[in-house]
Amino acid sequence: MGLFSKDIKTMDDMLLHGMQDIYYAEQQITKALPKMVDQSTNRDLKQGLKNHLEETNKQIERLEQVFKKLGKTPSGTDCPAIDGLIKEADQTAGEIEDKSVLDAAIIANAQAVEHYEISRYGTLIAWAEELGHDDIVRFFTINLNEEKAANTKLNTIALRKGVNRKAAG
Ligand SMILES: [Fe+2]
Ligand SMILES: [Fe+2]
Numbered sequence: 001m002g003l004f005s006k007d008i009k010t011m012d013d014m015l016l017h018g019m020q021d022i023y024y025a026e027q028q029i030t031k032a033l034p035k036m037v038d039q040s041t042n043r044d045l046k047q048g049l050k051n052h053l054e055e056t057n058k059q060i061e062r063l064e065q066v067f068k069k070l071g072k073t074p075s076g077t078d079c080p081a082i083d084g085l086i087k088e089a090d091q092t093a094g095e096i097e098d099k100s101v102l103d104a105a106i107i108a109n110a111q112a113v114e115h116y117e118i119s120r121y122g123t124l125i126a127w128a129e130e131l132g133h134d135d136i137v138r139f140f141t142i143n144l145n146e147e148k149a150a151n152t153k154l155n156t157i158a159l160r161k162g163v164n165r166k167a168a169g
Contacts, residue, residue: 019067021076023064026056026063027076028079029113033053052150062142088109
């Protein structure tokens with residue numbers, strides 16, 4: 001985005017900007033997840049994060065298909081929001097010594113990322129529908145549903161698989 005010109009003029013420009021934002025975000029997430037897998041101790045958490053890394057790679061491919069459908073070259077734009085979430089996750093994790101407490105923190109940090117993605121994909125779907133890009137809505141919807149499922153899985157691991165209880169004890 002230029003500093004002296006307003007590059008987003010239409011809702012189509014905004015849709016494209018939103019896609020570039022999430023495309024960049026998904027790439028940063030694929031870089032952050034392996035470290036979170038390494039740091040986590042709980043087996044369900046480790047496996048859950050690994051699975052979501054694979055899903056994330058597929059999500060990036062799906063976004064590339066959407067760019068192509070719109071006749072655009074896939075490209076990212078800086079997303080300070082995801083950079084901030086990842087940075088904060090990294091910093092808090094670095095300050096935690098207890099493995100059980102660290103697991104609970106990793107879940108919370110990962111859920112913050114999932115909520116960011118859920119919000120972005122929800123908006124992209126609404127905008128694409130409004131603009132009549134019905135052919136790309138389903139790609140966003142698959143990604144959105146994966147983010148929602150990842151968030152639910154993290155909830156289950158924290159609450160029903162005992163990660164939070166272990167951290168508290
Ligand atoms: Fe994602
Ligand atoms: Fe995600």
